Amino acid sequence: MSTEVDRRKLEILKAIVTDYIMTGEPVGSRTLEKKYKLGISSATIRNEMADLEELGYLDQLHSSSGRVPSAKGYRMYIDKLMTLESLSPDEVRFIKDKIITMAAFEMDKIMKQTAMMLSELTNLAVIAKKPSLSKAHVKNIQLIQVEKNTILAVIMVDHGSITHKLIKLNHTPEPEVLTNICNLLNLKLKDMTIEDINLHIVNSLKNDLEGYDELFLSILSAVYDSLNEEASEDQYFVDGTSKILNYPEFSDINKMKDFLGLLEQPELLFHDMEDLDEEMMITLGDELALPEAKDFTIITTSYRINDENVGTINLIGPRRLDYQKVVSIINNVKKELKKKLNEEDVNDGG
Template sequence: MNERKTKILYSIIQDFICTGEPVGSRTLLKKYDLGISSATIRNEMSDLEELGFLEQVHVSSGRKPSNKGYRLYVDKLMKPKKITNEEKKYIEDNLLNLDLFDLENVLKSKLSLISRLTNLACVLKIPPVIENSIKSIEFIKINTYNLLTVIITNEGIIKSNIIKLNRPMDYETITLINKIINDHCISYKFEDIDFELVYESIKCLNLDRNIFDQLRMILHNLFMHDTEASYYFEGIDNVLSYPEFNSIDKVKDLVFFFNNINRFNDLLSCDCIDNIQIKIGEENSVEEAKNYSVVLGNCVRNGKILGTIGIIGLTRMDYAKIVTITKFLIDFINRNID
């Protein structure tokens, strides 16, 4: 495709992203310095339509980009946007106030940030906890008959529960229990822990069996109940603010789509480790998502995906801005998580 057609296509996509209105030759002539006549613009637009990069909504209307046009734009024409100093400060102020060891909370906060900065819907997918191993278990004395149990997984998931005591326990015994249990549990997945061996090791401390049984149940509930990925949503109402959703049927379709959680496992499938992936319209494997684009990014530690963020919007989303913000946030998280 020659330079003139490329320039016209770029201008049409930029205009349609901003307005959502089909673009005609007169608009291009007035708003963009193309250096050619209206008749030449119309001929080039007709060629771009034949090539599959543009679509005409009505015979008398202007054109809008096709999915093929957006793909060319994203791959070849899109000019990266710099994140503003205000956006950068806003992101860092919000994330630096978080406990970066609590990965799940960090990712949820990141989801909310992206939704606010892009004005689009965002989805977070966190892999099931069953795939995690134990990083540490700690008993903390709250009062005479209650211990706080804090469990941290190797992927930064933090869970806490209360264990009830039948009789008081001194700090020295609690410290010893912590050491024995961690010696037998650190780096193990739940199904690989030899719980009878753990019990035999602490039995010499003359503890009630119910302490051990409560811990085992807490670990079981944490690891074995979360066998499916978890999904969190932000900003669905942002998408509804676009004029394309001025009919009740389109609103119903969107609500149905976001309520069907089973669809999001395929939709948020993102194998890229170090980059952002963009799925446009019919490139999405999920039928209900073929009118939308999805920008995907993974939070990664040591080559393992800890969570996937998906930004969902109309195919006329501001790709350059969204990619810039998403990449900045993901890079920030990946640099700072333990």
């Protein structure tokens, strides 16, 4: 038997994966002959299925049953065979309406709302990773006196992420001094990342504020610490976990335990999207070095503004998944979200 998978075998494999995704039942040759107009006899289909099984693309659960796709079969289907669906007008309108109403300029809220929308549309669990501030650029700093000897520093970075920190001082600064420090920080630090704020920058700022060293250093230290804490801390948002219960594959308590185990270590699910050419990756559980992920599919997608990754979302579901539909939904959401993010980036002067 040739190890080559010819066009006829690929057509049969596609039909088997399609049918199994729809029904959840092993697929036999008679079913394929009746439903998919392959133009060949049931006996020929049976022979081709036996070859596909020997090549590792199909599994047979019982000797008397039909076949189901193996991990290798799903991989071939995902990479070469699936054709994306068009969304219904209602689905397209739902996505547009949701995105239009999302919180303007607040990237962490937009990512959370996007994750919730994807979970609702796909019936999958989602884990969203909040954008890191390690490479974020400072856009604006505000210093607000909230009470005697206490200042609130509010730092906005690109794409609308906001962090803040309360600063305790030995004495209350004069309003004009606070304004001068605030203006200077904005002048010197605007468009810098946390990695750019080095000793040279600090000394330059100190020279411009001679006489207010202690006050200035307290404020600058708080601003730096606030950005650094946010940059070093991965934050995740999880939604749709109950949706997994609706899939018959996960009525097994052990599989549910595996799923909950994945949610407890979300950092292991995230690919480094910055090193990938594509903005979406479909990973079968067998392809991960995580035993508890073996029965799952993980779809990782990133969202970008001006080629910079501003957020990553993982969708988690069973291996038997309507990939065509899910990928079409993700692509549509990405397209509409990109419009919104880039419009806001332009409007914000980015």
